[in-house]
Amino acid sequence: MLRAGEPGATGYREALEALCRAYWLPLYAYLRRRGCNCHQAEDYTQGFFARLFERQALVRADPTRGKFRSFLLAALKNFVADERDYAQASKRGGGARALPLDFGEAEARYALAPSDTLSPEEFFDRSWALAALQQAMAKLKAEYAEAGKEHLFERFKGSLQVDANVASYRDMAADVGMSAGAARVAVHRLRRRFRDLVRQEIAQTVSEPAEVDEEVNYLFAVLTASV
Amino acid sequence: MVVERRCPECNAPLYQDAPEDLCPACLMRIVAQRGGNAETNDAALVEGLGTMIGRYTLIKLIGEGGMGLVYLAEQQEPVKRRVALKIIKPGMDSKQVIARFEAERQALALLHHFSIARVFDGGTTEDGLPYFVMDYVKGLPITDYCDRHKLNVEQRLILFRQVCEAVHHAHQKGIIHRDLKPSNILVTVDGDRAIPVIIDFGVAKALSQPLTDRTLVTEQGQFIGTLEYMSPEQADPANQDIDVRSDVYALGVVLYELLTGVLPFESQELRAGGFEGVRRMIAEQEPRTPSVRLTNLGPAAAKIARARGTNVAALARRLGRELEWIPLKAMRKERARRYRSAAEFADDIQNYLNGSPLSAGPESTVYHMRKFVRKHHLSVAVVLALISGLAIGLAVTLAMYISMQRMLDTIFGQ
Incomplete structure (x- = not known):
């Protein structure tokens, strides 16, 4: 997890904050799945981040070891256990705003997710995998837009999911x-860039480059198992 | 809030929280697939521009077929020239392909015809994929060329006759193409002259492998290769015996298409029945005659006729009068009933252009009956047995009736 893993390093807080902004949604989703109502989940999430940035939670979960995903979930569980009840939560972290997060959007996203029988942990992992994909996809889209090739992105993005055949290449080619x-x-480049971006995204959340493959495979398994 | 949509690729349900509305599982699969075989080879091919393959530098990707990718490439030694270099997609036994190519190389070197692009080199890339090097031909597939320049029926026939002559030249040198189709017959323009040039001579043979379910269908269930121009004997997995008349068949399909604007069998219909269905359709189903096929097309026919400088009624009449006998003869299921050579095919086209009698003719009624009996021999036998049974019964009854009548006459009559 690179810079975010070294508390002493410069930019540590910024890097951690960026990561939390990218991945707070799975935490919220986890809390909701555990039965918190949206206000509780919101307060817990903000309180958790407030604590995280004070580095109190880092004592028990060393982020330089293992995956940021597991660390964050374990830290959140500890935090919730420590808080014991909602009243205490609001006393401590409640009301504090460590990060400017859009909980309205979080709730909307949560409502769109599958309402099946995933456990809160499985649900957290699935949301995490989605968040990684969404981060990478947003960057990819932005890159294409910046290069003035938004139309190519729009027309070719479907081939990120389906292997194109000769006929579909012909159709896509004709359209653009x-x-x-x-x-x-163009399709090949799009796919390769997307792959690189997701891997970069995931590389931020593991402590060694070698773990990227492992994490990718894990998240792939999560996504195929949860549907 | 579950949405009842499914991913076309992995059939997983698609929820509304999917990024860009794409299936997350499929997206992650792409990320996980980094070392995938097809993907790396694809990358090597696509990103390989500027790299050397043998003595050739890849310049530009100019085409893609079911079998491989075609590049414009440059040769530096011994002469500097532009060539077409075709890299065969992964999935074939490279050693075998190259061995077959080497075996035919001597014969290929003997091809000298302005309408044949020579295949003069072949080998394997560093990744072990076979490649072929041939004359670079800049042109459109013959069907596209004819439509774009709105060639009328005569002009099409004249151009096509040259194709038959070039194919015949190769046949005389002992080379069968095995994969003739419009995309292998390109038309180049020299001044104001259109010259058809046949590419890929020798390539199909090198790539030939027994036709089976597996060679025909990719993992996604799509057919690879061209089935539309494949002769019945080529579609038969048990048959190893291919001769010049297989090329005659393919040329017949190309002529059918040049005249009517459509294939004798719809591609979708052809591919719908799976491997066995394809084989049976090619081997058994008689194509509709071009005039009937054209008139059945509905509104699309008008455009086709316009591209031939005429109208639907006139074109259908013209095809039906005798022109359509030519492609139909070339496409007959039994190869003994086709033109015996591409030269004979060319001659018959010339006959038509001269207004002379054709060697092709409509199928006779006797032929159709014989064919019907051969195809439905069991049902025909049953029906015949029933009819003869009835006839015998009737005869016996009649005979008995008559003898009874006589007996009665003898007893009471006198």
């Missing part, structure tokens, strides 16, 4: 006015 060969290259 390029040759089938060029479309193939």
Whole structure:
């Protein structure tokens, strides 16, 4: 998890904050899944971050070891256990705003998720995998938009999910006015860039580069198991 | 809030929280698949521009077929020239492909025809994929060329006759193409002359492998290769015996398409029945005659006729009068009943252009009956047995009736 893993390093708090902004939604989703109502979940999330930034929670979960995903969930569980009840939570962390988070959006997203029988932990992992994909996808989209190629992104993004065949390359090529060969290259580049971005995203949340593959495989398993 | 939609790829349900409305599982699969075989090879091919393959530098990707990718490449030694380099997709036994190519190389070197692009080199890339190097031909597939330039029926026939002549030249040198189709017959323009050039001679043979369920269908269940121009004997997995008449068949399909604007069998219909269905359709189902096929097309026919400088009624009449006998003869199921050579095919086209009698003709009624009996021999036998049974019964009854009548006459009559 690179810079965020070294409390003494410069920019530690910024890096940690960026990560938390990217991945707070799975925490909220976990709390909701555990039965908290939306106000409780909101307060716990904010309180948890407030504590996290004071580095009190880091004593028991060393982020340089293992995955940020597991660390964050374990830390959250500890935090919730320590808080014991909602009243105490509001006394301590309640009302504090460690990060400007949009809980309205969180609640909307949560409502869109599958309402099946996932355990809170499984639900957390699934949300986490989605968050990683969404982060990477947003960056990819932004990169294409910046290069003035938003239309290519829109037309080719479907091939991130389905392996294109000869005919679909021809169709896509015709739609954006390029040759089938060029479309193939464009699709290939899009997929490769997306893959790189997701891996970069995941690399921030593990302590060693070698763990990226492991984490990717784990999240893939989570996504296929949960549906 | 579950949405009843499913991912077309992995069939997982798609929820509304999916990024960009794409299936998260599939997206993560792409990320996880980094070392995937097809993917790495794809990457090597697509990203390989500028790299050297053998003596050739890849310049530009110019085409893609079911079998491979075609690049414009540059040769530096011994002469500097532009060539087309075709890299075969992963999945074939490279050693076998190259061995078959080497075996035919001598014969290929003997091909000298302005309408044949020579395949002069072949080998394997560093990744072990077979590749072929041939003359670079800049042109459109013959069907596209004819439509774009709105060639009328005569002009199409004249152009197509040259294709038959070039194929015949190769046949005389002992080379069968095995994969003739519009995308392998390109039309280049030299001044104001259109010259058809056939590419890939020798390639299909090198790539030939027994036709089975597995070679025909990819993992996604899509057919690879071209089935539309494949002769019945090529579609038969048990058959190893391919001769010049398989090329004659393919040329017949190309001519059918040049005349009517559509294939004798709809591609979708052809591919719908799976491997066995395809084989049976190619082997047994008679194509509709071009005139009937054209008139059944509905509104699409008008555009097709316009591209031939005429109208639907006139084109259908013209096809039906005798022109359609030519492609139908070339496409006959039994190869003994096709043109015996591409030259004979070319001659018959010339006959038509001259207004001379054709060697092709409509199928006779006797032929259709014989064919019907052969196809439905069991039902025909049963029906015949029933009819003869009835006839015998009737005859016996009649005979008995008559003898009874006589007996009665003898007793009471006198």
